[in-house]
Amino acid sequence: MTPETVTTIGQQALWVTMLISAPLLLSALGIGLIIGMFQAATQINEMTLSFIPKLLVLVAALGIAGPWMLQIIMTFTRQLFEQIPTSIS
Numbered sequence: 001m002t003p004e005t006v007t008t009i010g011q012q013a014l015w016v017t018m019l020i021s022a023p024l025l026l027s028a029l030g031i032g033l034i035i036g037m038f039q040a041a042t043q044i045n046e047m048t049l050s051f052i053p054k055l056l057v058l059v060a061a062l063g064i065a066g067p068w069m070l071q072i073i074m075t076f077t078r079q080l081f082e083q084i085p086t087s088i089s
Contacts, residue, residue: 001087001088005087009080009083012076012079013076016072016073016076019069019072020069020072020073023061023062023064023065023068023069024058024061024062024065027057027058027060027061028054028057028058030057031050031053031054031057032050032054035049035050035053035054036050
């Protein structure tokens, strides 16, 4: 296994990690921004106010993007297993 192969696999792993985490992180960021603007407009400074909406949005995002995320992980894992015979030589 050459250093270039290891670097390529590492880059692919980071890319897959970014793809998998993006839907959840972006949805949490969006709802956090909306709740922050609501709190600023109404001057409600309750820290626990954003917890339940974020939790619900994350559950919904995971329900919507979950199958796609699982497919990405399965494809990446399958490619890694298929590369094992060529990497050993």
